[in-house]
Amino acid sequence: MAAGLPGAAVAATAESTSAPGKPKVAGKEPLRPIVFVHGSQGSANQFQTQGKRFAANGYPSTYIDGLDYDSTFEVQKSAEIFAELDRKIDALLKKTGADKVDLLGHSLGTYMSQTYLKSDPARARRVAHYVNLDGLPASELPGGVKTLAIWGEGSPDRTVVGAKNVQFPGQGHTETVTSKESFAEAFTFFRGKAPRTTDVPLQLGLIQLAGRAVQFPSNVGLTGAKLELFRVNPRTGQRIGKAIGTQKLTGDGSFSFLANGISHYEFAITRPSGHVHHFYSQPARRTDRLIRLLTSEPGTGLDAVTDKSDNHVSVTVSRNKEWWGDQGAGSDSLTVNGTNVLNASTAPRTKRMLGIFAYDAGKDGESNLVQLPAFAGLPFIGGTDLFIQADPQGKGTVKVAQKQRNGRATETLNVPNWPSSKHRISIAFNDYLRQRWAATGCASTARPPC
Structure with a gap:
């Protein structure tokens, strides 16, 4: 289907698109699969840029997934959505051999994620880290899961008690999902070390x-x-x-x-x-x-x-x-x-x-x-x-x-x-800025042609 496609990528940072088993990437925390839960009128596509950033820092693309659900709740109800999330986590753990997943929720997705984690201790035990993106405050860690809360523009008083709370007051509500700053915070939270890059470098082949x-x-x-x-x-x-x-x-x-x-x-x-x-x-x-x-x-x-x-x-x-x-x-x-x-x-x-x-x-x-x-x-x-x-x-x-x-x-x-x-x-259009631009507007982080 794709044989002979012209214009193959010309810069390094290659990645296999097949499941490679359990990759060994250095970090204080083991590399685990990631699940993103979107907000109202959203979809998993809001995590596209962050997925590529994680992949540029050693994650196989098969480790990165998102839950699409009906945020109007006309076609699906909460119990059905939670069951679908159970199945997605089951599949990721089986495919990767990981012990747990890392979970992120945005806006309405923070309500869904928090409710999910608190609904059953067995569910919470399968989640190593949770990132609460500009959504629901909480008086305690959801389900007792280690939490990072990232907040954009709005009241600085919002917090998840017991979590690491980070404020980006200059970022919009959805920008907190896609920004390089929130990526760096989430990656460090998951892996116990800073990412090698927050850019989206070209992939070979x-x-x-x-x-x-x-x-x-x-x-x-x-x-x-x-x-x-x-x-x-x-x-x-x-x-x-x-x-x-x-x-x-x-x-x-x-x-x-x-x-x-x-x-x-x-x-x-x-x-x-x-x-x-x-x-x-x-x-x-x-x-x-x-x-x-x-x-x-x-x-x-x-x-x-x-x-x-x-x-x-x-x-x-x-x-x-x-x-x-x-x-x-x-x-x-x-x-x-x-x-x-x-x-x-x-x-x-x-x-x-x-x-x-x-x-x-x-x-x-x-x-x-x-x-x-x-x-x-x-x-x-x-x-x-x-x-x-x-x-x-x-x-x-x-x-x-x-x-x-x-x-x-x-x-x-x-x-x-x-x-x-x-x-x-x-x-x-892209939601991110390339980190360095030549005078032509071409990304100087990639070898020509770009």
């Missing part, structure tokens, strides 16, 4: 791109659709040749492809109705087993409130680090064909926005860059009126670029201008 296609926000697996992986031209977003892999989505929506760390790819989900959902992101750099393609049935959920036509493009741009549009020089920039869609209306810091929908509201061919009413009351999600001209065959290019707050480099993703009548476009 072929990598694995794996995960699940799921219905948002229930995280139920998508079934009965076709998933294709295409390599694309980074200058235009257009596909290069035929699909390098095709899989039928069944069951929990799982998929796996072989690729390389420096190429740009498009995941395309095609439904029996002919509707296509396109997913674009920056090069993966390393094996990523926590990819989540968040979708929904056409005409349902948020798709039902977005206007569509043959004439305009509809894009959703996301990042697992809040977009800030009202912080002056400390704001993020997110431009679509040169127009910055972040401002005090669309992305106030208090909204904690992780994803913005941009489309031609009213189908009038005009733009009005304010928060659309349908999105005003939603947490983590925003929407704005932006007209982007479509091409019937998606032969044109939409240029989407971010400049992260406190960062110097502009990162660009070019995608085809598919018409919104039959096509949805999701674009995901």
